[in-house]
Amino acid sequence: MPxxxxxxxxxxxxxxxxxxxSNLAILLxxxxxxxxxxxxxxxxxxxNLNRQVYLYKQVGRPKVEALAQIVLDxxxxxxxxxxxxxxxxxxxxRPFENCGVFVDCTDSAxxxxxxxxxxxxxxxxxxxxxSGIGGRLTPAKISCSHRFGGRLWxxxxxxxxxxxxxAAPAVIAAASALAEAVYDICRLRQESP
Amino acid sequence: xKVEMNGxxxxxxxxxxxxxxxxxxxxxxxSAVISVxxxxxxxxxxGSYVVPDSSKIEVMVFVGGG
Numbered sequence: 001m002p003x004x005x006x007x008x009x010x011x012x013x014x015x016x017x018x019x020x021x022s023n024l025a026i027l028l029x030x031x032x033x034x035x036x037x038x039x040x041x042x043x044x045x046x047x048n049l050n051r052q053v054y055l056y057k058q059v060g061r062p063k064v065e066a067l068a069q070i071v072l073d074x075x076x077x078x079x080x081x082x083x084x085x086x087x088x089x090x091x092x093x094r095p096f097e098n099c100g101v102f103v104d105c106t107d108s109a110x111x112x113x114x115x116x117x118x119x120x121x122x123x124x125x126x127x128x129x130x131s132g133i134g135g136r137l138t139p140a141k142i143s144c145s146h147r148f149g150g151r152l153w154x155x156x157x158x159x160x161x162x163x164x165x166x167a168a169p170a171v172i173a174a175a176s177a178l179a180e181a182v183y184d185i186c187r188l189r190q191e192s193p
Numbered sequence: 194x195k196v197e198m199n200g201x202x203x204x205x206x207x208x209x210x211x212x213x214x215x216x217x218x219x220x221x222x223x224s225a226v227i228s229v230x231x232x233x234x235x236x237x238x239x240g241s242y243v244v245p246d247s248s249k250i251e252v253m254v255f256v257g258g259g
Binding site for chain 1: 223226233257
């Protein structure tokens, strides 16, 4: 395990605080990453509680606010910046320009396309996304592939959509794979600065 | 003219834009990210972006879930 302070001080940007984003944020904190930037414009609904980290008492609150509470209750020393806003190509630069890794954790295919396109054209850092993580059962191995000259890391088989349902075991496994990708990006950067 | 898309050579009429390519191949452009010769092109530019001859095009179509 890398032990340098700069490794875990990498600022990780996350758009989307749903099934993928909320679980990813908790995982990154537990792994030791200490600087997160999270944007989302949704509120916690009862239907989210089957796969997202939120608590029943947080229903009705903005997800970024509820997630910040959980993260800071877990690890008060985390540097967490939250943005309650919809991100697009016009406003992605300001909150995420200083990130070392950017992770798209949105849900629909159109949102993923929009956010990843904006990140790849505006930001100057590796981008991670998920596509093809649908299904009721946890895949034995969630694949990770590289696109666009290695600038985009994609978790999932790029085929299994949410038409198959997105159950807690699958989405949490995918969030773990996203966290592993973030770790690998930081490790590779440290080995080949 | 010939271009390479995701490793396969395809024929494209000279002067075609990325919008033309999406129509020709029935690509769901709202779910796609496309790069031409290593540069990602924004959807807002698909209508005016003329694909150069012998280009290498990469198309990724996302599916929902998360």
